[in-house]
Amino acid sequence: MNAFSEIKLIAGKDLRIEMRSRILLSQVLPFGAIVVLLFAFALDPDRGILARVAPGLFWITVLLAALLAIGRAFSIEQQHGARDGLRLAGLDGSSVFIGKAIAIAVQLAILEAVLGLTVVVLYGVEVHGVVVLVATAAAATMGLAAAGTLYGVLAAGLRARETLLPLLLLPVLAPVMLGATRAFEDGLEGVPGDAWPWVALLTVFALLYTGVGMLAFGPLWEDT
Amino acid sequence: MTDAGFVIASWVITGLVLGGYALRIALRTAVARGEKTLFKPAAPKAENGVDR
Amino acid sequence: MSEKINNRDDRSALLPRAVGRVVDSLTLVSIGALTFFGLWASPADVVQGDAQRIMYLHVPAAWAAYVAFGITTLASLLWLWPRTRSAVWDRVAGASAEIGLIFTGLTLLLGSLWGRPVWGVWWAWDARLVSTAVLFFLYLGYLAIRAVPAEPIVRARRSAITAVIVFIDVPIVHFSVNWWRTLHQKATVFNPELNPEIHGVMALTLWIGVVAFTLLYVSLLNRRYQLAYLEEGLEETALDSAILQRSGGVK
Numbered sequence: 264m265n266a267f268s269e270i271k272l273i274a275g276k277d278l279r280i281e282m283r284s285r286i287l288l289s290q291v292l293p294f295g296a297i298v299v300l301l302f303a304f305a306l307d308p309d310r311g312i313l314a315r316v317a318p319g320l321f322w323i324t325v326l327l328a329a330l331l332a333i334g335r336a337f338s339i340e341q342q343h344g345a346r347d348g349l350r351l352a353g354l355d356g357s358s359v360f361i362g363k364a365i366a367i368a369v370q371l372a373i374l375e376a377v378l379g380l381t382v383v384v385l386y387g388v389e390v391h392g393v394v395v396l397v398a399t400a401a402a403a404t405m406g407l408a409a410a411g412t413l414y415g416v417l418a419a420g421l422r423a424r425e426t427l428l429p430l431l432l433l434p435v436l437a438p439v440m441l442g443a444t445r446a447f448e449d450g451l452e453g454v455p456g457d458a459w460p461w462v463a464l465l466t467v468f469a470l471l472y473t474g475v476g477m478l479a480f481g482p483l484w485e486d487t
Numbered sequence: 488m489t490d491a492g493f494v495i496a497s498w499v500i501t502g503l504v505l506g507g508y509a510l511r512i513a514l515r516t517a518v519a520r521g522e523k524t525l526f527k528p529a530a531p532k533a534e535n536g537v538d539r
Numbered sequence: 540m541s542e543k544i545n546n547r548d549d550r551s552a553l554l555p556r557a558v559g560r561v562v563d564s565l566t567l568v569s570i571g572a573l574t575f576f577g578l579w580a581s582p583a584d585v586v587q588g589d590a591q592r593i594m595y596l597h598v599p600a601a602w603a604a605y606v607a608f609g610i611t612t613l614a615s616l617l618w619l620w621p622r623t624r625s626a627v628w629d630r631v632a633g634a635s636a637e638i639g640l641i642f643t644g645l646t647l648l649l650g651s652l653w654g655r656p657v658w659g660v661w662w663a664w665d666a667r668l669v670s671t672a673v674l675f676f677l678y679l680g681y682l683a684i685r686a687v688p689a690e691p692i693v694r695a696r697r698s699a700i701t702a703v704i705v706f707i708d709v710p711i712v713h714f715s716v717n718w719w720r721t722l723h724q725k726a727t728v729f730n731p732e733l734n735p736e737i738h739g740v741m742a743l744t745l746w747i748g749v750v751a752f753t754l755l756y757v758s759l760l761n762r763r764y765q766l767a768y769l770e771e772g773l774e775e776t777a778l779d780s781a782i783l784q785r786s787g788g789v790k
Contacts, residue, residue, distance in 0.1 A: 417701060421687045430683055431701075434676035435708050438715040445719060460718070468711055475707060479700045486693045490589040490656050497593045497652045498574065501600070504645050505755065508638075512762045519769035 269354050273362025278369060280339050287332065287370050295328040295378045299385060313386040318447035321382045322403075322440050325375055330429050332370050333411040336363055337419040346420075356481020360412055364476065368408035375400055392450035395458045399450065402465035403443040409472035410435055416483045439468060553631070553764040554757075566758045569751035573599075576744040584741075590656040597649040599748035600642050601671070603756045607639030608678065608706070610760075615702035618695060626771075629695040632702055633685050634763035636678055638756060643675045666720040670713045677705045677712075691771070 281287055302320045306312045313320070340346040349359065379400075383390060390396070414432045418424040442461040449458035488496075517523040552559050577595035584591035614632035617623045650668060651661045662668065684701045685694070 413704065417684065417697065423687065427680075427683055427687070430676075431680040434673050434680060434712075435705070437673050438708070438711045441715050441719055464711075464715055464718075471707060471711075475704060479704070482696055483700060486689075486697060488656075490587075493652055493656050494578070494589050494592045497596055497649050498578070500648055500652070501596050501645060504641065504648070508641050509759065509762070512759070512766055516762065516766045516769060519766060519773050 266355060266358050269358035270362040270365065273354070273359050274365040274369075277336060277339070277363060277366035281366070281370060286335055287374070291328050291331045291335075291370075292374060292377055294331065295324050295374060296381055298324045298327060299378065299381050303385065308386075314388050317382050317386045317388045318451065319444045320386075321379060321447070322443050324378055324382075325371070326407075326433070326436060326440055328374055328378070329367075329371055329407050329411060330432060332367055332374070333415045333432070334425065334428055336367050336412070337415045337424075340419065350485065356484055357477035359484060360416075360476045360480035361473075363415075364408040364412040364473070367411055368404050371404045371407055372400075375404065388451065390451070391453050392455045392458070395450035395455040395462070396447060398462050399443055399446040399458065399465065402462050402469055403439050405469035406439045406465055406472060407436065409469055409476050410439075413472060413476040413479065413483075416480055439465060442468070551765050551768040553761045559758075559761050562754060562758050562761065566751065566754040569747060569754055573744070573747050573751045576740070576747055581740045581744045587657055590653060593649055593653040595744050595748045597646060597653055598745060599752035600649060601646040602749055603752040604639050604642035604646055604674075606753065607635045607642060607756060607760075608674075608709075610635040611639060611678075611681075611702050612706040615699040615706075618699045619703070626691070626695065629691075629698065630764050630767040630771075631760070632698065633682075634760055634767055636681055636685075636702070638759050638763060640675065640678050640682060642752075642756070643671060643678065647671060647675065664720065666717045669720070670716045673712045673716070674709060677708060681705050 299320070302324075303313060306316070340349065382388060411432060414428065414435065418428045418431060421427060442465045446458040446461035446465070449455060449461070514523070554562065573595060577592055581592070581595075583589050611632045614628040614635065618625070618628040618632065647668075650671075654663055655661050681698070681701050685698050687694070689697065
């Protein structure tokens, strides 16, 4: 089996589990939506703050929801000896990494699309520079998925993983949060030229963590 | 607080933080060597609800 | 309590005993010198007055933190490299990260104490402050991973990989935060550390500070390493006797 079909196998498996359990749709998405709603309570919708800070609120919501999605991606391996089965399948560590990262990225993309729409409608954001927004979201999603998969496997199987994962992941993702928010702001303000350097930064982050993940995932996966 | 007050405070805090940390290492080292014990070995009654 | 509860060799510090003693005494002497020069011998700054003396602690603490995290990364790489793999590097990495975290926390505290009289606020969204704060949390996460019990080899591998991943993030954080604070808001905060006109006694004092904190780092690393070694010994050999002691000391 070549690397490509291994990746397809893993990504397909994770997405199929999601299709059947619908955890993302029935739990993670509603969680994101209620966070979006709570921000309006915290920041008083009448003063026009919400539309101005919408990019930041959107990415914080995505980040929180991503934590749940990443935790979920590894908790599905805990049940019914799935992890041992997968390990015994003799797949390459880097293929498993890429496959799981792709599955997480697909789920995050759906999440971002729905939450983005919610934010636009509820906060009254005027959308400009769609190209920049999509490019930013794509690069940021890749970075989130790559770093998330790497830290996900690191925390997987540990006793305090639910509390450990956010502590590990949020500081690492701080640059993603920062870059994606700035790029969104620039895009929405109609100065997409300022956004592209941030997109480049997000892309570098994604590539770096994909590279490290492919190297490190194998040994970490063996230990969980 | 005056500037001098801030300077004194910074020296005191540095001393407390670093001194406290060094002390903690020393204490844990002593425990690890068996020179000190943090648990009193006496009174072993009904530990974990089981009487011996 | 006289019985031996730890089978590990007591001469287990990183440095030979004599060298360790010399480092310890030099540390104490240099800290004394730093206090003398920092609080008395050096003149007050023309612009900042006495408050500037906090620099003599703040800058060396930040320096020592960077050294510590650098050593953690180096030791982790040495552990990962099969030909140099040794439990020594794992202990050095963990010990150094813990000391680095203490120094980073101290740097933030001192920066805050300095900011209040000079900038008028306890905290400013200055690029360096923000990236130092993120650094603090990155290594807090690393130590949290280390604290999770596991087989020694598993724990060492997990820790070493984490240390490398965390270190990769440091330049990205630094770069992005710098970019953010300079691109969108022209550097609002006067940063006294950039003042190029430091010389004479003030420069000397700062150098003494750097030497003192570096020595202190080595001294603490030496001790913390020894502690890690002894505690491993406790874990593997003394569990039985500890249980015996707690259940009445009957042998």
